Amino acid sequence: MLHLVLFTVFGLICVAGAINLLVQTHPINSALSLVVVMGSLAVEYLLLGAEFVAAVQVIVYAGAIMVLFVFVIMLLNAGAEERSKGSIVALMLGVPGMLVGSILTAWVLVKHSGTQPVALGALPGHPKDIAQLLFHDFLLPFEVTSILVLIAIMGAVVLASRPESIEKTKKEN
């Protein structure tokens, strides 16, 4: 029971944070709302028994990535956005569409998932379970992520360097 209460509370906090993220005009406020979303998601993972994922969520997302976001926003000194008059059509179609979509998804998940509820801690969530999957059965995907890291490194370097240095100036013609 306590579980359900906690889960619902943090779920609501998460959704509220996400909505606040969109509504806020100042980027810093949005970034801080995103921290709330990440943090409450971590609690949700923990309540679902995914301990390792919860820890990683805090370390990587709330820790590293959000720090980068806030850091970039601070350094850029990005001011508050100007409210633009969004497209009415997008608003008229988008909001009801999103509502219908999420309600439909929720209904499918609740009523027609075709799966039984599973007791807490039954599914692999402990670091050891994760490790067995990651370093044995899913060894190949794990190793392949290193290539993804290399691409990200190269992309960061390419996109951050000055255009003049990327494009050779040797052959002026």
Add this chain to the structure above:
Amino acid sequence: MATSLNDMMQTVPQWSDYIRILPEIVLSLFGMAVMMLDAVMDESKSQKALGAVALIGAFGAIGATLYQAQYPFGYGFWEMVRVDAFSIFFHFIVAAVTAVVILASFEYMEVQRIRAGEYYGLILFGAVGMSLMSSAVELVLIFIALEISSIATYILAGFRRRSATSSESSLKYFLLGSFATAFFLYGVALMFGATGSTSIFAISRSLESGNISLLAYAGLAFMFVGLGFKVAAAPFHVWTPDVYEGAPSPVVAFMSTAPKAAVFAVLLRVIFEINSPVPTRMWLIWIVAALSMTIGNIAALVQNNVKRLLAYSSIAHAGYILVAFAALPSSGIPAAMFYTAAYAAMNVGAFAVISHFGGEGERYVTMEDYAGLGKRSPLLAVTLTIFLLSLIGIPATGGFFAKFYVFSAALQANLVGLVIIGVLNSAIGAYYYLRIIVAMYMHEPKQEAPVAPIPMGAGLALAISVVVTIYLGVIPGRVLNYAQQSVSELTPVGQVVSLQAPHAVEARMATNVKKALAH
């Protein structure tokens, strides 16, 4: 449990496991070599050398693919990848496209004054992802491979750093592309929720065994949205013209063919294996195919920029390929595979011409610039004509048989309506391809765009594309046979898949769930 678990952990990959990812290993090693050499070599001298290393890597991957084909087919790395005629077919396309694009990039990089080190590295790493996509049979691995290929192409699209359109192209592609990947991931999660597994075979078995939950449909739909975006099928096509217009032309040659081939490979596996017991997929694919063909062809009619025109044409061609997906597996799969190969050859060729003709800063890309090309550079005009004729589907080019097989596969499945739409669209398509040809040969140029003599790299790339396009149009038998051979390995409807030993992960999950239920 403890002992068996321990035993399981003792199994290590065998030699055969490494053979099954040999092309990927080769591409990764050469990619890393390019990366390190780029960092240590003197920039003014390294450009050609790095290109050469990358080229050797791409040819090495072709060699590795052929070597792989000698070995008995099967699984690798605990049923993560499956090497069979199907995967080898797509590996070959990806590696060949990579090689040709690298060839076509040699001089382009110099003309555009782009520092090429990272460029070649990213192309090779992207090819790793695309190769893995075509052999992966595990949705998690497919997702990571999809990310690798996508992120590499996002960055490649922005390589013309001085041009604002290139940055716009990269940013648009990145934002919309990550959104689409998220859709795919959500679909995988729903699928896992519905079946308890992410292995394609386990999912297919679970769906065959009984009532298919609505959740599985939702999962498939989300996955289809994500993959549909990547192949630029309508209504997920909006990004295509802007991205293709801004990205460097050799990169467009690459990203309009290799990643698309890989995603079509994933779609074929997903649709014909997971979805085999679900006949209702028809109408979904029917609509998407009809929309893609129509929107692509009609929008292409009014384009003046040749890159944009070919972008819309690529949407239309995605539609033609999807027609085969609505057909029966026995004829649809080889038709789609053949089409992918033919499209790769002709489109890479067409964009190789565009990237050579564009000149510094890609200035000459409009229809007017192409006017009178037939007189100024007959060779370039003839090659482009061949590719455009193939894109129309004129006999004796690869495009003809590609369309022929696709439409006859659709007719076998009684999709008369779709075939009529397809044929009408081909007629519309002929108009705008012919417009370029007419401009090249009949129109007088208002002001002559200069044509540099065709350099060796681009010339070789064009020659390979022309030869393959004509080869597929004259002797399609061999390629088609190989494609047909892979149908039985894809194990579509009714074929036995369940002889496989249960997937290790799945087994462990099953025991866990059982324990939980008993609890």
Add this chain to the structure above:
Amino acid sequence: MPDNYFARYLPLLIHLVIVGIVACGMVLLSWLIGWRRPTRAKMAPYECGMAPIGDARERFSVKFYLVAMLFILFDVEAVFLYPWAIILRDLKMFGFWEMIVYIDIVLVGFFYIWKKGVLDWGEASMKRGGF
């Protein structure tokens, strides 16, 4: 596994609550019982160092961002080490080698950024990388 999964995390919750109380208590106490005798020096934005002149809105070198981005990439790599350490004994030597392969591939990236001069903040870096 204890009967109540939640009970295992009770200490964490108590810990969080105590941390919150202590932190709030410190601020509150210093506000309540602290002396406040403002002088000009104390009221300055920085009590030591340079007096801030000019607008804070200035362009920062892209290196700041780049280092932060690269930090995340290597941070993600470090996250993998934790579950690996748990299972290393079961995996025996193979587990060792698989991580060596992974780290070596990432080290190629490290070598690359090193040689490109991304980590170089001096004048010399302007010659090569040009950031």
